[in-house]
Amino acid sequence: MAVSEIRSILVGLELLAEPEPDVFDEALETAVRAFQQNRGLGVDGLVGDETWGALDAARWRLGSRALFHSVPDALVGEDVRSLQERLLEMGYDTGRPDAIYGARTARAVAQFQREVGLVQDGSCGPQTMKALRRLGRKVVGGRPQWLREAEAFRQSGPNLVGKTIVIDPGHGGGDDTGVVVPDGPLRWNEADLAFDVASRLEGRLSAAGMRVHLTRGPSPAAPMSGAERAALANTLGADLLISLHLDGHTSESAEGVASYHYGTGNGLSSTVGERLANLVQREIVVRTGMHDCRTHAKAWDLLRLTRMPTVRVDLGYLTSPADRARLIDPMFREQIVEALLAAVQRMYFPVERDVPTGSIDVRQLRLALAEKG
Numbered sequence: 001m002a003v004s005e006i007r008s009i010l011v012g013l014e015l016l017a018e019p020e021p022d023v024f025d026e027a028l029e030t031a032v033r034a035f036q037q038n039r040g041l042g043v044d045g046l047v048g049d050e051t052w053g054a055l056d057a058a059r060w061r062l063g064s065r066a067l068f069h070s071v072p073d074a075l076v077g078e079d080v081r082s083l084q085e086r087l088l089e090m091g092y093d094t095g096r097p098d099a100i101y102g103a104r105t106a107r108a109v110a111q112f113q114r115e116v117g118l119v120q121d122g123s124c125g126p127q128t129m130k131a132l133r134r135l136g137r138k139v140v141g142g143r144p145q146w147l148r149e150a151e152a153f154r155q156s157g158p159n160l161v162g163k164t165i166v167i168d169p170g171h172g173g174g175d176d177t178g179v180v181v182p183d184g185p186l187r188w189n190e191a192d193l194a195f196d197v198a199s200r201l202e203g204r205l206s207a208a209g210m211r212v213h214l215t216r217g218p219s220p221a222a223p224m225s226g227a228e229r230a231a232l233a234n235t236l237g238a239d240l241l242i243s244l245h246l247d248g249h250t251s252e253s254a255e256g257v258a259s260y261h262y263g264t265g266n267g268l269s270s271t272v273g274e275r276l277a278n279l280v281q282r283e284i285v286v287r288t289g290m291h292d293c294r295t296h297a298k299a300w301d302l303l304r305l306t307r308m309p310t311v312r313v314d315l316g317y318l319t320s321p322a323d324r325a326r327l328i329d330p331m332f333r334e335q336i337v338e339a340l341l342a343a344v345q346r347m348y349f350p351v352e353r354d355v356p357t358g359s360i361d362v363r364q365l366r367l368a369l370a371e372k373g
């Protein structure tokens with residue numbers, strides 16, 4: 001990717017005034033940061049693969065090309081996302097606004113075409129674009145996609161048994177070890193610790209009657225992208241996805257737990273995903289006393305492309321001596337697993353039966369049941 005290309009896209013988005021000079025200067029970095037913030041990407045001012053993908057997609061403005069369902073290589077771009085958001089506003093079911101013109105978007109377009117009396121081909125050409133432009137701002141129906149997601153979740157019933165959950169230990173494979181911190185003769189790394197928590201959680205959730213899948217084994221051959229992990233969870237038809245990471249920072253004083261759910265700056269977010277993230281965050285903070293870095297909406301591939309409520313939780317900073325001392329202790333990781341298990345159980349409690357945070361003690365529950373038996 002050339003600097004001139006990055007500049008011209010950002011000028012097109014009105015985030016940068018001048019396409020010159022052809023160097024990565026301070027003004028360009030500021031514009032990249034503004035773009036990343038706006039798209040819910042990690043804000044570092046650098047143009048890595050994910051930021052480049054988003055910039056590349058941002059070239060397309062709605063109306064600048066005809067849109068249609070192309071197989072196998074779907075059209076991708078900001079114009080597709082604008083179309084999806086506009087259709088969602090009007091109550092058509094495009095699924096999440098993921099910027100990909102897939103079968104579901106084509107069906108939503110066809111439904112719109114039928115209702116406004118156009119030829120029903122599922123493609124968005126000049127006629128359809130004109131009709132959308134005429135109607136788009138007049139008809140607004142809230143956030144139907146998220147209402148549908150919430151309703152589907154409610155209908156799945158208040159029970160863990162038979163539900164499918166995917167646990168995604170971050171990183172792993174090839175050189176992708178995530179955050180690595182040397183500690184005397186030892187080298188702690190994010191990938192191994194995340195896998196350890198994931199496999200402990202797998203055991204506990206299976207025992208509770210859930211179907212549990214891990215996205216990777218302890219030492220996979222190759223690294224996996226967020227999109228690949230999302231595709232795997234979609235293929236499995238998962239009801240929930242929990243992605244486990246640790247954080248790292250150049251400052252040793254950065255510490256604490258943070259949870260992330262799908263959402264964009266445009267106010268579109270996964271309400272069930274947000275609830276899952278809030279529960280995970282609260283249970284961990286209350287049970288462990290770790291610093292609360294709160295929940296945040298992000299549009300990362302893993303959160304954006306999954307079709308089920310998804311949370312990514314960063315279980316503390318491996319670079320913080322205080323967090324690290326706890327994270328390397330297996331007993332502490334058990335406590336984290338206990339918190340995650342409680343959050344999942346709480347997802348399936350009807351609201352009126354919900355109990356205060358930190359009060360579901362799974363071990364005691366199991367002991368009580370064993371005594372009864």
Ligand SMILES: [Zn+2]
Nearest residue numbers: 170178245246
């Ligand atoms: Zn990570």
